[in-house]
Amino acid sequence: MSGALISESFVSIQGEGRLTGVPSWFVRFSGCNLRCAWCDTPYASWDPEGDKRSVGELVDEAKASGVAHAVVTGGEPMIFPQVVPLTHALRDAGIHVTIETAGTADQPEVHADLMSLSPKLANSTPAGDPRDPSGAWAVRHEERRLNIPVLNALIGRFPDRQLKFVVSAPEDLAEIDSLLSHLEGWSPGDVMLMPEGVKSPDPASVQWVARTCIERGWRYCNRLHIELFGDTRGT
Template sequence: MKVAEVFYSIQGEGKLMGVPSVFVRVSGCNLRCVWCDTPYASWQPEGEDRPLEWIVEQVRQYPARHVVLTGGEPMIMPEIGSLCSRLKSQGYHLTMETAATVYQPVEIDLASLSPKLANSTPWEKEGGRFASAHEKNRLNVPVIQRFIDQSPEIQLKFVIARPDDMEEIQSLLSQLTGWSASDVLLMPEGTDAQTLRTRALWISDLCRQTGYRYCPRLHVELYGNRRGV
């Protein structure tokens, strides 16, 4: 499996924010979000092909019991199910971070689903060469529903760039069942402290109106927009 990095940090986003975790970042993605904060795992995928044993050994070097599988898009990796099973057999708590466009059975504890909104489509970037494919593939309602139905726990994490993104979120949620307001997280798009702070104000207003949760990006606040943190 192509791996961009394995590192130990604290979970900066979502229901497990603050929990020390090992992050396994696979390299390669079927989407091309214009604001992707890990382009080295999507637009220009870096890293080397690694055997599953190597990945498990890297994880075992750290004292954490929580592992986050992230990317890129882990769910497009043919061996992701085997990796999850190996890590689960060693007692790890697994979070799967995915855009939820592709499903395969995986043994996990938390499905962190991050469906991509229209604000993610790269109409201008690189002459728009990925825009049509991204637009066609970014939302897959049956796959999101399958994750909700098959996972022990879920969160639905939306990256918000403008207030009218809420319309698309509400429309998507109305097509899904089996979630509650406390599963829905609204996270500001941005990788610098000033943008995050400005957006936090109107996003927290939206949370008050809807009952959804505000989702900070703690790792960016603590360490800045850097790799391996």
């Protein structure tokens, strides 16, 4: 694909969000405008790697996979203009398309059947991270991680969407409430809380997440792929 790196493509089970459990073909754009401290795909953000691949090649692979769902992820797929022809070609092939994005960048012509937005909270900022010795990425990340106009544009354009928040402590709720107060058109059933971590959480440590979801009509989001395959590439 001219101008865009793809770090990997594979068939697995969707592990997160409202399509959890659905066999899916994944394509991961390599490159991101953020640098989350806990990023679980550093090979597509902190240290982007991959190969340039054409839309035609990728769509042929998706069709040959035999699954009916595609997940376009990253990295940050929405910083790459190539996400537009790719998602249109997947749709034209009769494949359901989910885009997974932090919601900081838009491509107005992009197609998605499910827009999966994962706005990044303050717990994502890589303060003091040894991978960022000058601190430049921590500053950039903090400036970029929330983009209210883009989030509102994507919520408005995609009636099937979800707002997935990675949470590490109850203190994160105040930031989520503040952000939601600036967003329009969402409903409680769109909001998902996903405990931070690359291992299945200790149940006692996530009871507060479950209780919050019950109280507010939000959804608890686990990571089924971690339970099935562990924290490994290609899953």
